[in-house]
Structures are given as C-alpha cells and as structure tokens.
Amino acid sequence: MTYCVGMMLDRGLVLMSDTRTNSGVDNISTFRKMYHWQVPGERVIAVMTAGNLATTQAVVSQLEERNKAPAERHNSLLEAPTMFQVATIVGNLLQDVIEERAADNGQTAAAGTFSATMIVAGQIKGMEPRLFLIYPEGNFIEASFDTPFFQIGETKYGRPILIRGYERDMSFEAAVKLMCVSFDSTLKANLSVGMPLDLLVLETDGFTPLHERRIEASDPYFQSISTSWGEALRQALEGLPDYTLDAAAGGRLKGTA
Template sequence: MTYCCGVLVREGLVLLADTRTNAGVDNISTFRKLHIFEEPGHHVIGIASAGNLSVTQSVISLLREGFEDEVTGENRQLRDCHGMFQAAQLVGQAIRHVQKVNGVVMEQSSSINFEVSFLLGGQIQGGPLRLFMVYPAGNFIECTPDTPFLQIGEHKYGKPVLDRAVHYDMPISDALKAALISMDSTMRSNLGVGMPLDMLVLCTDKLEAELNHRIEAGDPYFHDLRERWSAALRAAHASIPRPPYLKQIRHVESGHGEPRKEDVVAV
C-alpha cells in the first residue's frame, strides 16, 4: 500500500508520499509515487498516486505524453491545461482511458485490485494554487480552507495528527512538519508504508518548486523529528491527571497473593 498527503495553506502547498510498494510479504519494492510537472514561470504541478502500480504509471505516462481526446481527436497533455480545474478533469479522463483500454483484462483478473487514486496540486499561470483528490472513477473533490488537507492510501493512522494540527493560516514550514509527523505515525502502524519519502513544497504565486527533496532512511532531521514526537506524546500522557473513575488502584506483584496495605494507592 502507500500513504500520500497534501496540505494546502495560505503560504503554499506541501505534498508528501512514501515509496514502498508490496505485492506480498516477500515482494517489497521502491517506486516513486510523487511526480512533478514543471515549467518555471508557467506552471508547477505535483501528482501523488496510490493504488495499482501499473495503472498509476500508465496514467502518469498519458499525462506526460498525451492521449487522444474522444470528442475533438486532439492530443491532450497535462502541460497544455489552462487551469488546475482543467488539469483535474484531465487526470480523471486519463484514469478512464486506461480503464477502457485495459478493461477486459482487468475484469478477468478478479484477484487483483486495479483501483487508483491521485492527489493533484499546483498552480498554473493566471490561476490560484489548488489541491484536488481524484477518485478511481475519475471524479474529484477540491481541498478548502475549512479542511486544508487531503489524503490517499493508508490515511487512517496519519489523519488524527492533521486533524489536530493543521489550519489554513499556519506557516508553510509548520505544514511540512505536520505532514512529516503524519507520515511517521503511519509508518509506525503500517509496514506497507515506508522510506524513502518524497516531498514537494510550493509557495503561492511562485510558479516553481520551492523544495523537491527525497528523505532517505537514516536522515538526521527525520530521525530527530520522530524521536521528539514520541517523547512529546509520552510527556503529554504523563502530564494528564489520572482518571477519577477508579476509586483505588491495587498494585499486586504476580505470585505474592493479596496486596499489602501499603501497596493500595488511592486515586
């Protein structure tokens, strides 16, 4: 499986994706799932993918090389889109195109899950910075300031971090930090998500990547971040008062019978 998240704040956009792909416990590989389409000054777009690897790679190839529009017959590529909404429509069309071409084979392979989903974020000259999630059917939703993040893949472990920490007016550096903590929380709980991590940071109206970076295993900052987050959680847990619902807590050492009077602790 995989985990990808996108955080859209006033200052810009963060896209983060892992690279682990597994087809069984003995077949684990690394593939890039965050793809960047960039022409500085005109457009910068990031696409993160989750789901069947053959389908996602086919969709990305169609967006780069183009495919025939069923209505006009013209060759359509992502770089030709005039706005991010049109780009999201094109990603949906590319998904449906792959499904149409390979539909018979997909139907026959009932044991394989061919579903895919994408996060599409970026800015095209003349338009705003936007973030979309494109579903397996090709339809999509857009990120809003009320809920300034979207996730695909194994999202349940990292979502609580984003729910509590992310808001639209936070600095872009804090948005990146929250995304990294969300990824670490997911990696802690799911072996299907793993290093290296690819991240893309875009600043509003800059029309070129602010940061395009891969975090490898053993990265000093990421190691420090995960250790500090674990320590902060333990400290927060310890600082919360004991629940008042238990009248007393009996500390009993196994094999020593009834507790001594001095071992009974009132709460």
C-alpha cells in the same frame, strides 16, 4: 499500500508521499509516487498516486508522453487553460486506464482490482493554487477552507495528527514538520508504508518548486522528529490525570469526590 498527503496553505501547497510498494511481506520495492511538471513563470503541476501500480504507472507514462510534445498530442497538462481542466484530464485518463485494464482481464472496473486514486496540485499563472482528489471513477473534489488537505492510501493513522495540528496560516516549515509527524505515526503503525519520502513545496506564484527533496530513513531531521515525538507523547501521557483501580472509588480520578 501507500501514503500521500497534499495540503493547502495561505502561502501555497505542500506535498509528501512515501515510496513503498509491496505484494506480500517478501516482495517489497521502492517506486516514486510523486511527479511534477513545470513551465517556469507560467505553471507548475504535481501528481501523487496510490493504488494498483500498473495502473498508476500507465497514467503517469501517458501524461509524460503528452507533456513532452504538447503540440503533437491532445490533453497535455502543459496546455490546459485551468487547473480544473488539468484535474479533468487526469480523471478521464485514470478512468480510461482502469476500464481498459479490467476489460483486458475479463473484469469490470467495479471489481476494483486495477483501482487507483490520485492527488493533483498546482497553479497556472493568473489563478490561485488548487488541490484536487481524483477518484477511480474519474470524478474529483477540490480542497477548500473546510477540507484543506487530502490523503490517499493508508490514511487513518496520520489523519488525527493533521486534524489537530493544521493551521491554514502556518509556515511551510511548520507544515513539513506536521507532515513528518503524520508520516512517522503511519510508518510505526503500518509496514506497507515505508521510506524514503518525497517532499515538494510549491509557493504561490513561484511556478517552480520552492523546495524539493527525498527524505531517507537515515535523515537526521526525520529521525529527530520521530524520537522527539515519541518522547513528547510519553510525557503528555504521564502529565494526564491518573486513573484509580480502587473499586470503592468507582474508577473516579484520584483526588475527586
């Protein structure tokens, strides 16, 4: 399992992913799930992956080969005229890889054994930053004002945090803090998501990462976020109205009629 988040802001895009891959509790490894390519001053494109590791690595490897020699290979992300075309290229490639792996193993793609999903984000000069969620079937949807962020992998534990805390006009720093809380909640609830985390910040019209780093388990800031968030939750719980077990009160709040 994994957890990745891509978020749209007025200022640009913020992406974060974990790096844990496991096949059972005794076989845990670390693999990068975030990749990006850039042409300084012209475009920057990022991809995050979740699902079958062999599938996602095959897709990323083919994208890498195409991008290293775009003039000699078709469907390079570095030559696509729009981010919509970038998403189309990634979607078609993902679908092809899943179908090929399934066929090689005597299965249908619908069996889901080799399934994967991806988040594609980036900007091409003269256009707005865009964010897409790519499904295993190769189709995709785009982020909007109504759906300003996408999650893939183990999404349920961190989603409530994002829904309650997200504001489109928030700063990059505030967005990173919100994502750290979302990831901390997921890490606490599911052992299949693990450190380190990869972070990428893409500012509108920057065409190169504004900020990029790997957050290790020993990172002082992340540890502070985790500790402070846990304490804040305990204090918030204590500040809520008390419940009484008095049968005569019928479970009403203390001090109410």
